[in-house]
Amino acid sequence: xxxxxxxxxxxxxxxxxxxxxxxxxxxxxxxxxxxxxxxxxxxxxxxxxxxxxxxxxxxxxxxxxxxxxxxxxxxxxxxxxxxxxxxxxxxxxxxxxxxxxxxxxxxxxxxxxxxxxxxxxxxxxxxxxxxxxxxxxxxxxxxxxxxxxxxxxxxxxxxxxxxxxxxxxxxxxxxxxxxxxxxxxxxxxxxxxxxxxxxxxxxxxxxxxxxxxxxxxxxxxxxxxxxxxxxxxxxxxxxxxxxxxxxxxxxxxxxxxx
Amino acid sequence: xxxxxxxxxxxxxxxxxxxxxxxxxxxxxxxxxxxxxxxxxxxxxxxxxxxxxxxxxxxxxxxxxxxxxxxxxxxxxxxxxxxxxxxxxxxxxxxxxxxxxxxxxxxxxxxxxxxxxxxxxxxxxxxxxxxxxxxxxxxxxxxxxxxxxxxxxxxxxxxxxxxxxxxxxxxxxxxxxxxxxxxxxxxxxxxxxxxxxxxxxxxxxxxxxxxxxxxxxxxxxxxxxxxxxxxxxxxxxxxxxxxxxxxxxxxxxxxxxxxxxxxxxxxxxxxxxxxxxxxxxxxxxxxxxxxxxxxxxxxxxxxxxxxxxxxxxxxxxxxxxxxxxxxxxxxxxxxxxxxxxxxxxxxxxxxxxxxxxxxxx
Numbered sequence: 221x222x223x224x225x226x227x228x229x230x231x232x233x234x235x236x237x238x239x240x241x242x243x244x245x246x247x248x249x250x251x252x253x254x255x256x257x258x259x260x261x262x263x264x265x266x267x268x269x270x271x272x273x274x275x276x277x278x279x280x281x282x283x284x285x286x287x288x289x290x291x292x293x294x295x296x297x298x299x300x301x302x303x304x305x306x307x308x309x310x311x312x313x314x315x316x317x318x319x320x321x322x323x324x325x326x327x328x329x330x331x332x333x334x335x336x337x338x339x340x341x342x343x344x345x346x347x348x349x350x351x352x353x354x355x356x357x358x359x360x361x362x363x364x365x366x367x368x369x370x371x372x373x374x375x376x377x378x379x380x381x382x383x384x385x386x387x388x389x390x391x392x393x394x395x396x397x398x399x400x401x402x403x404x405x406x407x408x409x410x411x412x413x414x415x416x417x418x419x420x421x422x423x424x425x426x427x428x429x430x431x432x433x434x435x436x437x438x439x440x441x442x443x444x445x446x447x448x449x450x451x452x453x454x455x456x457x458x459x460x461x462x463x464x465x466x467x468x469x470x471x472x473x474x475x476x477x478x
Numbered sequence: 479x480x481x482x483x484x485x486x487x488x489x490x491x492x493x494x495x496x497x498x499x500x501x502x503x504x505x506x507x508x509x510x511x512x513x514x515x516x517x518x519x520x521x522x523x524x525x526x527x528x529x530x531x532x533x534x535x536x537x538x539x540x541x542x543x544x545x546x547x548x549x550x551x552x553x554x555x556x557x558x559x560x561x562x563x564x565x566x567x568x569x570x571x572x573x574x575x576x577x578x579x580x581x582x583x584x585x586x587x588x589x590x591x592x593x594x595x596x597x598x599x600x601x602x603x604x605x606x607x608x609x610x611x612x613x614x615x616x617x618x619x620x621x622x623x624x625x626x627x628x629x630x631x632x633x634x635x636x637x638x639x640x641x642x643x644x645x646x647x648x649x650x651x652x653x654x655x656x657x658x659x660x661x662x663x664x665x666x667x668x669x670x671x672x673x674x675x676x677x678x679x680x681x682x683x684x685x686x687x688x689x690x691x692x693x694x695x696x697x698x699x700x701x702x703x704x705x706x707x708x709x710x711x712x713x714x715x716x717x718x719x720x721x722x723x724x725x726x727x728x729x730x731x732x733x734x735x736x737x738x739x740x741x742x743x744x745x746x747x748x749x750x751x752x753x754x755x756x757x758x759x760x761x762x763x764x765x766x767x768x769x770x771x772x773x774x775x776x777x778x779x780x781x782x783x784x785x786x787x788x789x790x791x792x793x794x795x796x797x798x799x800x801x802x803x804x805x806x807x808x809x810x811x812x813x814x815x816x817x818x819x820x821x822x823x824x825x826x827x828x829x830x831x832x833x834x835x836x837x838x839x
Contacts, residue, residue, distance in 0.1 A: 272732045296735030303729045309589045310725055310780040315501055320723050323734045335501070339494050351497045352504065367730075374734065 578793025607632025
């Protein structure tokens with residue numbers, strides 16, 4: 221049975237349709253990429269899956285159970301979400317920020333076990349040296365790693381990532397994607413990732429859905445979805461797709477005038 | 479699912495132990511600061527109880543307070559300390575603690591360093607309620623407690639308006655603060671309007687009330703204030719984890735299982751009740767609720783679980799110290815404590831901003 225099923229989800233914001241009849245299935249230990257131009261509904265889809273937004277129509281089933289009927293804390297134990305950007309106004313150490321990921325699992329006091337798990341996560345993300353620094357003092361790339369660490373400390377079964385690489389330089393992009401890929405493989409987590417960079421999507425995801433104007437325009441293996449025709453239609457950009465050492469690369473040529 | 483380090487990150491036990499030790503030390507520092515504030519309160523209270531026309535030494539004060547716990551005060555000294563000086567001191571402690579805790583929580587849930595009982599309109603609406611009672615003699619009840627009850631009920635108006643707003647529109651923290659500021663202006667304009675036409679005596683009393691003073695504190699008033707403080711602080715402490723999580727943004731908080739909208743409104747109501755329960759007796763003492771949380775964040779960091787007791791105790795010590803200054807600096811003239819809190823707290827905050835090391839401060 222599929223881990224997650226998104227069934228005919230429709231979402232309107234102030235009666236403007238953002239998602240129209242979206243259906244997705246996600247298997248255990250699968251990494252799904254969501255691509256599409258700005259405003260296609262990628263972020264909205266992720267927010268609906270984590271119940272930050274409630275779709276007007278359709279339902280989302282997690283292990284066969286409708287998430288609408290789940291307690292918020294129960295959902296938080298199973299689904300972790302990393303938003304595109306987070307705003308920490310007041311000071312917080314990196315350690316405390318990652319410890320927040322334990323919120324669904326802990327009571328008022330954090331136990332020794334929680335501290336150990338935070339340490340594990342910090343080490344896995346290679347950010348243990350930042351532990352006692354303030355989160356507003358570290359670089360954007362390091363912040364992104366911290367937020368991923370926070371979601372991992374949550375120990376979810378499904379990880380939702382909204383543009384995890386948008387603030388990162390090319391080295392951090394690869395590092396972060398490698399870490400996510402490893403977790404998905406090693407721990408059997410499923411991941412859905414909204415991503416702009418088509419080359420990263422092609423390289424790291426098992427399957428891609430391409431969205432345009434709230435619909436799913438194309439879905440399938442990266443090589444089947446990332447075709448010049450699809451990209452031209454969804455983004456309005458003429459591209460060349462090249463195969464280099466068995467990997468797919470999308471080379472933009474020019475925007476199409478319509 | 480079991481959390482294990484992947485093969486490439488073999489646990490470096492030395493490093494782990496070091497981070498853990500640092501974290502424990504960090505928590506130890508917070509607890510030390512809290513204990514330091516408790517000692518500070520005892521010290522300032524001891525000095526404050528010696529002030530007044532009747533000479534009593536600090537050592538005598540502590541003895542009298544200790545003895546008074548077990549027997550009713552008999553000698554003049556005992557009566558002076560217990561009946562005249564202690565109520566004012568305890569009121570300063572309770573009011574300082576309550577206002578600081580309310581400010582901490584409002585800043586936390588609204589993620590805004592400017593949030594305080596003042597900027598949310600609570601203080602000015604309480605002031606308006608009191609002024610109506612003082613100058614017009616009109617209010618919800620009549621008699622001795624007219625001013626107190628009126629101030630209390632009026633001070634809840636901004637909170638209910640803000641909650642009403644969230645029912646019709648998705649109110650963001652920014653909307654809530656702007657609505658609070660709008661109400662602050664409306665109520666202070668109405669207060670000025672009434673004062674403009676009021677008798678000189680009434681205006682003077684109203685003025686005293688709006689600046690805030692501890693001069694009228696008596697044992698009768700301490701009981702309700704204590705109850706309000708205890709009853710409100712317990713649920714706020716209980717929700718402190720959720721407020722921590724909300725500090726990282728609504729979306730992150732929601733994905734961590736916190737019902738953000740409900741928590742925000744619940745804490746707003748409790749903080750408003752706490753503020754109302756204090757200012758209706760003391761008048762609108764400013765600045766404690768804004769500055770105490772900031773000072774404590776600079777010293778012990780932003781974890782709300784520790785910030786509530788720390789800023790509460792620091793606020794208590796701060797207000798007590800300000801009242802001490804208010805009574806001595808121009809003696810025998812006793813200044814209103816509200817003037818001193820702003821005159822001392824303002825430059826103090828400036829000083830901290832100038833020597834800030836981190837981005838936020």
